[in-house]
Amino acid sequence: MVRSHKLLLAACAALAVFSTSALADDPVVAKVGTLEIHQSELNLAMANLDPQFAQMPEAQKKVAALSGAIDVKLLAGEAKSEGLENDPAFKERMAFIKDxxxxxxxxxxxxVDTxxxxxxxxxxxxxxxxLPKEKEVHARHILVKTEAEAKAIIKELDAGKDFATLAKEHSTDPSKSDGGDLGYFxxxxxxxxxxxxxxxLKPGTYTETPVKTQFGYHIIKVEDVRDAPPPAYDDVKDQVRQLVMRDKYLALLEKAKTTEKVDILDPELKKGYDAINQPKQQAAPAPAPDAAAAPKP
Structure with missing residues (x-):
């Protein structure tokens, strides 16, 4: 599945070049000798700019793209004058690019279009x-340096003191400003x-003894326990679209392989090819977004 996903991403990336079609109104934006650079060519040049230009203002990107297009035309003209377009290696490369x-x-x-x-x-x-159901808890905590401090705070809780108030007074964790609230996790x-x-813990209860971790001693209170909600559609729809397109892409490949026999003559290459082209397993569920969760205490 990793391979198929990479193939899909590569195909999507390649469309950056393909998707800029010639415009019905395609004005000439520059001339290099007798060669013309049209708006459509400038669009293609912009689509293929190095990522380092991504943060540049649009006007500067156009200039950078035009400069690159002019450079291409200049040396392409020289190459043609030398007959390089008839070079066998060049023809092989162009055949590959065409495919x-x-x-x-x-x-x-x-x-993509379907x-x-x-x-x-x-x-x-x-x-x-x-997706399998998964529990999550909504918890607060108070973090202190020593076990003695933690035990003293537990006694205050046992006496009826408010957990959030004690967290604001005693906790050393950044969550103290929110009353030790860590949200759901x-x-x-x-x-x-x-x-x-x-x-x-059950909702509404707290640890009766300090919990020691690498960060210190914790008193933990659970406010709620629930089934974790699934990722929102808007948060993962792009990832799900990739899954749909991947499956369509793989189906096209499998159909093509039924009409065209793939015969790899080199034994080692055949072994490697077969290893990464085993029958595809059922697609994994769409991954949840890396939403900000409660920080580790």
Missing amino acids: RELHNAFFKKYV TTDAEVKARYDKEIAA TKGRMVPEFEKAAFA
């Missing part, structure tokens, strides 16, 4: 329905000792 661009055109026509919002939403709903987001204690 690659035809691949990209086919990909755009039958994958993938609808309705398909993406349906795939999202399917993946969400298949699932298993795997906190250090093991803290996590074990938090998930063992």
Whole structure:
């Protein structure tokens, strides 16, 4: 699956060149001798600018792209005058580029242009329905340096003192300003000792003894326990779209392989090719976004 996803991303990236089609009104923006540079060529040059130009103002990017296009025309003219376009190596490269661009055109026509919002939403709903339920807790904590301090705070809690107020007064954790509130978190987001204690508590209860971690001593209170909500559609729709397009892309490849036999003559290359082209397993659920979760205490 990793390979297929990389293939899809590569195909998408290649469309940066392909997708800038010739304009119906395609004015000449510059001339190099008898050669003309049209707006469509400038658009292509801009689409292929090095990433280092990404943060530049639009006007500067256009100038950089035009400069590059002029350089290309200048040396391309020299190359033609020397007959390099008839060089066998050049012809081989151009044949490869042609095949690659035809691949990209086919990909755009039958994958990119056919993938609808309705398909993406349906795939999202399917993946969400298949996700296993996962518990998450909403907890607060008070972090202090010594066990004696923690035990003294627990006594104050036992006497009826407010947890959030005590957190603001005593905690050394940045969450103290929010009354020790860590928000909701699932298993795997906190250090093991803290996590074990938090998930063992019932809503409204706190640890009766200090919990020691590498950060110090904690008193933990659980406010709520619930099933973790799935990632919101708007947060993952781009990732889900990639899944839909990946499956369409793989289906196109598999169909093509039924009509065109792939025969690899080199044994080592065949072994490597077969290893990365095993029958594809069912797609994994759409990953949740790296949403900011409660910091480790």
